[in-house]
Amino acid sequence: MSGISLLQASMVTLFYVAITSRVFGIASGNFNFPLVTGLWLGWIMGDPVTGTMLGAVLQTLNMAPSIVGFTVSMDLQLASVIAIPMAMATGMDTETILAFAVPFTVIGTFMQPVCRTANTFAASICDRAAAEANAGKYYFGTLIVPAFINIIFRGIPVFLALYFGQYAMEYILSVIPEWLMIGFIAMGKVLPAVGFGIFLYSLKRKDLLPFFFLGFYIMYFGSGVLSMIGITIFASIIAVLYVQNLIVREGGKP
Amino acid sequence: MMEESKNVNSGAKEQLKVTRGALIRSFLIWLNFYATCHTYQRMYGCTFAASMIPVFKILYKNNKEEFAAALKRHDGFYITEPSTGCVINGILISMEEQRANGAEEITGESMEVLKTSLMGAIAGFGDTIFTGTLRPLGLSVFVPIAMTGNIIGSIGYLLFKTAARTVNGAFWMNRGYKLGTSALTDLLSSGNAKIRVMMEGASVLSMFVMGAMAANYVKPTLGLSYTSGETVITLQSVLDKALPGILPLGVTMLIYFLLSKKINPIKIILGIMVVCLICSAFGLF
Numbered sequence: 001m002s003g004i005s006l007l008q009a010s011m012v013t014l015f016y017v018a019i020t021s022r023v024f025g026i027a028s029g030n031f032n033f034p035l036v037t038g039l040w041l042g043w044i045m046g047d048p049v050t051g052t053m054l055g056a057v058l059q060t061l062n063m064a065p066s067i068v069g070f071t072v073s074m075d076l077q078l079a080s081v082i083a084i085p086m087a088m089a090t091g092m093d094t095e096t097i098l099a100f101a102v103p104f105t106v107i108g109t110f111m112q113p114v115c116r117t118a119n120t121f122a123a124s125i126c127d128r129a130a131a132e133a134n135a136g137k138y139y140f141g142t143l144i145v146p147a148f149i150n151i152i153f154r155g156i157p158v159f160l161a162l163y164f165g166q167y168a169m170e171y172i173l174s175v176i177p178e179w180l181m182i183g184f185i186a187m188g189k190v191l192p193a194v195g196f197g198i199f200l201y202s203l204k205r206k207d208l209l210p211f212f213f214l215g216f217y218i219m220y221f222g223s224g225v226l227s228m229i230g231i232t233i234f235a236s237i238i239a240v241l242y243v244q245n246l247i248v249r250e251g252g253k254p
Numbered sequence: 255m256m257e258e259s260k261n262v263n264s265g266a267k268e269q270l271k272v273t274r275g276a277l278i279r280s281f282l283i284w285l286n287f288y289a290t291c292h293t294y295q296r297m298y299g300c301t302f303a304a305s306m307i308p309v310f311k312i313l314y315k316n317n318k319e320e321f322a323a324a325l326k327r328h329d330g331f332y333i334t335e336p337s338t339g340c341v342i343n344g345i346l347i348s349m350e351e352q353r354a355n356g357a358e359e360i361t362g363e364s365m366e367v368l369k370t371s372l373m374g375a376i377a378g379f380g381d382t383i384f385t386g387t388l389r390p391l392g393l394s395v396f397v398p399i400a401m402t403g404n405i406i407g408s409i410g411y412l413l414f415k416t417a418a419r420t421v422n423g424a425f426w427m428n429r430g431y432k433l434g435t436s437a438l439t440d441l442l443s444s445g446n447a448k449i450r451v452m453m454e455g456a457s458v459l460s461m462f463v464m465g466a467m468a469a470n471y472v473k474p475t476l477g478l479s480y481t482s483g484e485t486v487i488t489l490q491s492v493l494d495k496a497l498p499g500i501l502p503l504g505v506t507m508l509i510y511f512l513l514s515k516k517i518n519p520i521k522i523i524l525g526i527m528v529v530c531l532i533c534s535a536f537g538l539f
Contacts, residue, residue, distance in 0.1 A: 025286035026423075027416045035393065035400055039408035049403045056400035056407060060471050063393050064464060065385045073519035102527070109520055119293040123329075126291065126300045130325035133318040135307045138325065142291040142304040183534030186474065190505055190526050193472045197509030198519060199464055203386070208461045213503070215465025220499045223470060228394035228463075235462035239455040246454060 004045075004089045009163040011044045016081045017155040020115075021147035034058035034080035041080065045088040054084050057094045058101055061188065064195030073194060075108020078154075082161055086169055096173075099184030102191065111154065118149045211238065270354050272309050272347055277431060279308035284343055285423045288336045297333035302343070309347050313354035324350065327362040334373040335380030337423040342372050344430020352434070368435075382453050386460045388418055394467055472502035477539045 004012075018024065019031035030036045034055040042051010058080050083101035086092070092100065125141035200212065219231060284305035291300040303325050314321040334342065346365060353360040392414050400407025479488040493500060512522050533539060 030415045036412045052400045052405045052408045053403045065389045122291050133322040142300045146290045183531040186530045186539045189474045193506040196468045196506045200510045201513040211461035212465035215462035216469045219466035219469035231466040235459045239459040242458045243455045
């Protein structure tokens with residue numbers, strides 16, 4: 001095991017605080033995706049290619065869209081920030097990293113309310129700034145103070161988990177019973193369903209469910225032959241047909 | 255309210271105009287940082303107000319009280335799909351501009367009502383077209399590339415999404431500011447069949463694609479097997495023949511059912527974890 005050095009743990013922590021504080025601006029939102037963070041975490045750990053692969057593996061835990069206003073139910077961001085460096089340091093295989101990441105997707109969702117509640121403090125600074133008509137202070141309250149809140153509530157725990165957790169990790173991996181490991185691996189295969197369930201629920205279109213089943217079974221029997229591009233072509237054609245039909249049903253005019 | 259706006263008006267002879275630079279600055283603050291000061295009471299409210307500062311600096315340059323009041327009326331509860339939601343930013347900037355130029359019918363309350371009533375509709379629209387369709391399509395293309403260890407999968411998705419977001423946001427911001435309140439009738443009138451047809455099409459497309467992705471990525475398998483004579487028969491192979499796809503589809507539909515019974519998704523996840531561990535302890539996997 002190569003381990004996570006002090007410098008690497010600090011860099012990962014800094015990276016995590018930076019993305020949660022939106023230092024990368026418009027692009028920041030995309031750093032919620034392990035697919036995107038994997039490359040950079042891998043680069044910090046000395047192997048961008050492995051990092052990218054592990055990021056893609058973690059991404060499969062949730063491929064469905066997250067809908068605005070819906071509570072984030074799986075924090076893949078925290079999971080990737082902890083699991084990818086750990087996996088690279090201890091040389092885990094892909095099934096193990098999925099199993100290992102699963103608990104962190106849930107822990108992250110418990111941390112989110114803490115930060116949002118702490119941000120109330122930042123909002124109170126904004127209130128005072130607004131009363132004083134002080135633009136600079138208002139920017140400070142909205143943009144800078146939350147970053148410090150992120151350092152305290154996200155940065156420090158992640159640093160501790162990475163730097164000190166790696167020794168615990170080594171021990172846990174050596175004593176964990178096989179059935180428990182298999183259970184965690186199975187979770188990694190079932191949990192992607194949550195994202196799709198949430199998607200179906202939030203779209204609130206029971207009448208369109210047959211299209212979901214159609215897509216499912218075409219891919220189920222055609223996987224290996226059909227690519228996602230192929231599926232998208234089918235989907236587009238069917239969408240056009242459906243819309244045309246809809247227009248006809250409603251009497252011509254679009 | 256009326257006294258205040260007269261106050262503004264008396265000092266200004268020429269019409270106040272939000273410059274293109276201020277519009278761009280406002281756009282950048284919003285789209286770059288919308289989620290920084292995210293609280294339960296206001297969601298994106300504080301950052302929305304912060305994004306209006308470049309505009310207020312022009313409109314209420316010499317009037318501290320108006321500046322403070324303007325900041326205050328925009329920091330309330332606000333959440334929507336941020337990039338398509340730029341249309342709301344645009345509309346409000348144009349309303350603030352009219353107000354600063356003496357349009358007395360535009361009050362703080364009318365802007366507040368407009369914001370809260372629009373954000374839900376825009377979130378529905380933006381999520382269907384933008385988040386619901388573009389995101390899974392992007393993931394389905396770039397995840398397999400990244401799986402093979404090609405960093406284009408990672409960088410490509412980042413660039414694709416960032417570009418889509420920026421272009422989409424800029425388009426809506428511009429439209430909102432130019433059309434002002436008339437953008438509303440344009441967007442929300444139930445007679446606007448073009449938008450409705452577009453949303454229907456996008457919904458069908460994303461339903462279909464999501465179904466295919468579910469088949470690709472939800473892969474629970476059972477490992478239980480029994481031996482009869484020479485051959486080993488696994489429970490999974492029996493299931494595959496008799497009820498193909500029943501496990502992934504069944505689990506997805508069960509989660510959908512539980513959600514529609516208003517069960518918290520985190521509870522569902524914890525439930526899945528417990529069930530998986532129990533099944534694993536009994537050797538089902």
